[in-house]
Amino acid sequence: MKKARRCIPLVGLVLLICFPGILAAQQTAGGKTTDLTDGASKKDDYRHYPMWNTSLPIEQRVNDLVSRLTLEEKVGQMLNAAPAIVRLGIPAYDWWNETLHGVARTPYHVTSYPQAIGMAATWDTAALYQMADYSATEGRAVHNKATSTGRNNERYMGLTYWTPNINIFRDPRWGRGQETYGEDPYLTAKLGAAFVRGLQGDDPKYLKAAACAKHFAVHSGPEPSRHADNFTPSAHDLWDTYLPAFHELIVNARVAGVMCAYNALNSQPCCANDLLMNDILRHQWKFDGYVTSDCWAIDDFFKYHKTHKDATSAAVDAIIHGTDVECGTSVYYSLVDAVKKGLLTEQQLDVSVKRLFTIRYRLGMFDPASQVKYAQTPESVLESPEHVAHALKMARESIVLLQNRDQLLPLSRTIRKIAVIGPNADNKIAVLGNYNGTPSHVVTLLEGIKKKLGPDAEVIYEKAVNYTNDTLLAYRDIAPLLSFNGEQGVQAQYYNNEKLSGEPVKSLIEKDIDHYWAEGQTPVPGLGTIHYSARYTTLLSAPKSETMNFEIEGDDGYRLYINDKMIVDAWQRNRWGARQFLLPVKKDSTYKIVIEFYQNEGNAGIRLKAGDRVKTDFTALAEKLKGVDAIIFAGGISPQLEGEEMPVQVPGFNGGDRTSIMLPQVQTELLQALQRGGKPVVFVMMTGSAIACPWENENIPAILNAWYGGQEAGTAIADVLFGDYNPSGRLPVTFYQSDKDLPAFGDYSMQGRTYRYFNGKALYPFGYGLSYSRFNYSQLNIPENTAQGTPLAVKAIVTNTGDRDGDEVVQLYVSHPGIAGAPVKALKGFRRVHLQRGETKALSFRLTPEELSLINEKGIAYQPKGKITISIGGRQPGTDHQSTSNVVSKTILIH
Structure with missing residues (x-):
């Protein structure tokens, strides 16, 4: 003992x-x-x-x-x-x-x-x-x-x-x-x-x-x-x-x-x-x-x-x-x-x-x-300079230049007046995507362009449209109208459960009801990061008699009471769900507002805003912008519309999925009005999936696909727009012409799907992407024939024939002509290479027997005898889209 x-x-x-x-x-x-x-x-x-x-x-x-x-x-x-x-x-x-x-x-x-x-x-x-x-x-x-x-x-x-x-x-x-x-x-x-x-x-x-x-x-x-x-x-x-x-x-x-x-x-x-x-x-x-x-x-x-x-x-x-x-x-x-x-x-x-x-x-x-x-990893590594620099590097590399008619891009750094328009121009949620962390600072496109051009340039910003409609809520600041027990603001009570039961963990006075917490964050110390709830109570004092437009939005469940009467009941899980309502008020009267909210899991937020609903006049907007040197329209879609099992039901979207791949019509209508104004228009598209934009492809001179680019997205896009970075991204998905190109969503057969089995013409093919430079492929060297089961050496030369340094994404495809059920073509090698202007590099690939094989109807791999075609270039073979690089191909015999 x-x-x-x-x-x-x-x-x-x-x-x-x-x-x-x-x-x-x-x-x-x-x-x-x-x-x-x-x-x-x-x-x-x-x-x-x-x-x-x-x-x-x-x-x-x-x-x-x-x-x-x-x-x-x-x-x-x-x-x-x-x-x-x-x-x-x-x-x-x-x-x-x-x-x-x-x-x-x-x-x-x-x-x-x-x-x-x-x-x-x-x-x-x-x-x-x-x-x-x-x-x-x-x-x-x-x-x-x-x-x-x-x-x-x-x-x-x-x-x-x-x-x-x-x-x-x-x-x-x-x-x-x-x-x-x-x-x-x-x-x-x-x-x-x-x-x-x-x-x-x-x-x-x-x-x-x-x-x-x-x-x-x-x-x-x-x-x-x-x-x-x-x-x-x-x-x-x-x-x-x-x-x-x-x-x-x-x-x-x-x-x-x-x-x-x-x-x-x-x-x-x-x-x-x-x-x-x-x-x-x-x-x-x-x-x-x-x-x-x-x-x-x-x-x-x-x-x-x-x-x-x-x-x-x-x-x-x-x-x-x-x-x-x-x-x-x-x-x-x-x-x-x-x-x-x-x-x-x-x-x-x-x-x-x-x-x-x-x-x-x-x-x-x-x-x-x-x-x-x-x-022993210290806290100091969080958002370290090298990590942030790498986020910028990857954001730059991810941007795909889809269209650059008449070499509109890059824009001149001498531009003194530019317009940045659209729902993604200043949207931090859009650039962060889903399943995201929360950085201390997010650079939106608007901020990136302002930083790029400096204080001497005039940057005009207008949201102009939502993703699917042209009516915006011009928000008012209602914080001065809110009070609780004689103190300006809102009483907020936070509970460590979803049912507002027991004693609150924290009660305090907050300025207003406008909160967003990324998953894993907590509203107040001592509160868990999931399964919490809150009650917000305030009195609204009306400065004049009018009918006020309100919008309430919550990421999970919420209820709204006015003068103890329930006005909105969205207690069922309601991520990204918004409700609008009208409240007639009389001058000098007060109205008790109570909002109850719970967080289940994931991101959380609750917002109460007021303002005037205004329909955007596209013609008037285009007229207002006549004095600018260029217009950047930041549109596309957002993780607020596409994602995991979301209760979103707006035109073109359902439950987190899309019912149409077309760019929302309201954005096309706005782009048409902007284009009629006669000023150069650049379409910066943010999306997590392929968008069909056939009108834009034919009529907008420059189109960038910027995805959801992370915390450095705005800097990266501005770098590409103004030529500080030569675009080098390539599409990892096919951008189809329209919904008509798609089989039924629930059909898991690959027939007619993806570039490997699609026989139509894509708007922008898998592997596609333009550059500010040009790249030439030559001297494809492959044996004329080889035996089954042996590796195949493939060599070629690539040269940067343009006047700018840049990255090229080398793509190697294999096709088996004449074999039923085989892919039209299949990627079997790729490499990103950096080439200074005028520089030439030798390329070497080694295709294994597995990479030269096909899958039969029983799911078994086999290597067929006969002719196969090997292609190397900066894009797919067999496409006639504009490009800044060529493709070289050779057909050989497998015996």
């Missing part, structure tokens, strides 16, 4: 120094914390167990840990929010985190890179690797800071990131396509693998962070029906299109995790699918990492798919198929009874629990910080 008493303080000191992540990890409930060491020394000196011995192999330590868990404890560890196990010193951990294009949803300022589809437009694997490495660095800093403040068990504080999204963007109407790397399996695979390697690091023992390939598999909309959809692609399409990127990440890049999809495949939910989970993933590909369900996907088994009778049968089947973590709230709790009833053995649970703890050990969560180099 004396020895024990003498050693405990010493061991405690060692743990405090060497295991700060363990001791700082706490069980939280309602804001209260529990020290994990409480009672541990009295009941069980866990510190001497093999699970804590850093000299032992991870497998042995994991086996020891799992052997000490009760059935109930094992099940608890299979939830995304795994609770602490105090008696063993195991801290609580939440598996749910995101870093799609920079660390997302944390309460700290982080670097935000272009949205994934924009990064895909760079065709730059090295830049994507670096971006992922920087994101993991910032993620480590966030985790370390959370650990030091006792918040490391909260959502979005962990090191298991549920990204990248490598689903194939097969249809431009899918709202989540912006999260992907485009429509091509080869490009997606190479970019995704670069991301995984950058994020996970190169340490021989520890993961820098854990990536997760999602959504496995055959998943790309529609959003409104995703919980119940059942898809039955052919074996050819499954192996030719939907699985190659997953194979690359799982087999070659060694991704740590996989997320199974909501939908069913061949009538079995993906998270309990014989073919996907047992045969392909675990048997054929030998995947030994962890699998998480998509969030609440296991519930879908019995709620929507109707393939299982209840939660227990769903949970059992998911475990049998290797789904280790339930992202959700309830279903896996039933596993305790399932084991007790003999529906499942405890040893089957052990398989999953061991996979999960193996990942946590590989992340260094059970080792001294001094042994894990990543655990």
Whole structure:
């Protein structure tokens, strides 16, 4: 006993120094914390167990840990929010985190890179690797800071990131396509693998962070029906299109995790699918990492798919198929009874629990910080200069010059008066995309142009239109009209639940009701980052008699009361939902306004604004702008319209998806009016997906596609507009002419889809993009014939024949003429190269037998004999679009 008493303080000191992540990890409930060491020394000196011995192999330590868990404890560890196990010193951990294009949803300022589809437009694997490495660095800093403040068990504080999204963007109407790397399996695979390697690091023992390939598999909309959809692609399409990127990440890049999809495949939910989970993933590909369900996907088994009778049968089947973590709230709790009833053995649970703890050990969560180099990453790396510089680099590289008639661009820096018009001209939400973090500063296009031209230039800004209509609310400042108990402002009460129940965590007076919190942020100290609510109470004093126009908008549920009468009831989840209402008021009268609001998960916001609804006069606007030197119209769409399962229902959009790929008509009408004014017009299009703009292509001299460019978007666009950067982005998706080019959205056959199987003429083809320079390809050198099963060497020369330095994206395509079912052409190599004006570089590619193969109707790869055509250039072969580079091709014989 004396020895024990003498050693405990010493061991405690060692743990405090060497295991700060363990001791700082706490069980939280309602804001209260529990020290994990409480009672541990009295009941069980866990510190001497093999699970804590850093000299032992991870497998042995994991086996020891799992052997000490009760059935109930094992099940608890299979939830995304795994609770602490105090008696063993195991801290609580939440598996749910995101870093799609920079660390997302944390309460700290982080670097935000272009949205994934924009990064895909760079065709730059090295830049994507670096971006992922920087994101993991910032993620480590966030985790370390959370650990030091006792918040490391909260959502979005962990090191298991549920990204990248490598689903194939097969249809431009899918709202989540912006999260992907485009429509091509080869490009997606190479970019995704670069991301995984950058994020996970190169340490021989520890993961820098854990990536997760999602959504496995055959998943790309529609959003409104995703919980119940059942898809039955052919074996050819499954192996030719939907699985190659997953194979690359799982087999070659060694991704740590996989997320199974909501939908069913061949009538079995993906998270309990014989073919996907047992045969392909675990048997054929030998995947030994962890699998998480998509969030609440296991519930879908019995709620929507109707393939299982209840939660227990769903949970059992998911475990049998290797789904280790339930992202959700309830279903896996039933596993305790399932084991007790003999529906499942405890040893089957052990398989999953061991996979999960193996990942946590590989992340260094059970080792001294001094042994894990990543655990020492300081907070100072957040938004470091090199990270912000890389965000600018990737934003520049992502911009695609679609049209430049008569070389209107670049614009002259001597411009003294310019107009910046449109709904995306000064929209920070648009440039950040979705699944985003919150940087300390976001450069919009308006700000970027103002900085570029300096204080001597006049920059006129008009929003002019919304995305789909021409009637704006000209806002008034109503803050001076609001008061509570004689004090100007609004009483705000914040609650740590969604039901406004109990005592508020904080009550204070705020200026007005105009709030936005990115996911992971909290309105006031002491409030959780999810599942909170608020009540705002104020008196509005009317300065005159009138009918006031109001607009209330909330990202989740809200209710509005005026004089204790409910006016708006949007308590059901209502992300980005806005309501307008009229309020007749009399001079010197007061009106009690109460708004109740709750946040479920994700971004949050609540706004009450007033103003006058004004229809924009396009002719008058064009007349007003007659004195400018040029007009920049910043239009397109926004993540406020396209995204994940959104309750958006406006013309052209539904549930987060698009019902039409056409540029909203109101924007075309405005561009027509601006063009009639006779001034040069540049269309800067922001979007996460392909937009059909045939009128603009024929009539607007210069068009840039800028995607959702991240925190440095405005600077990058201005750099391209004024020639400080030579545009080099290339399209990772096909821009079709119209909706008529698209098969049915819910049809997962690849026939007629993407450049590989589309036989029509695209508005802008996959791989397309112009430059301010010109590039010439020559001296294509390939053997006249080669044998099956042997690699093929391909060489060529590229020269910058223009008068500007610039980057060229070299693209290599293979086609198999005359073979039924083969792609029209398929990308099999690419490289971004920098060429000074007049410079020539030699290119060399090595095509493997796999890259020269096709997939037959049974889903089996084979290399056919006969003629194949190899093409190299700065674009696809066989297209007659204007271009700043050529294509060279050669047909050879495979024998």
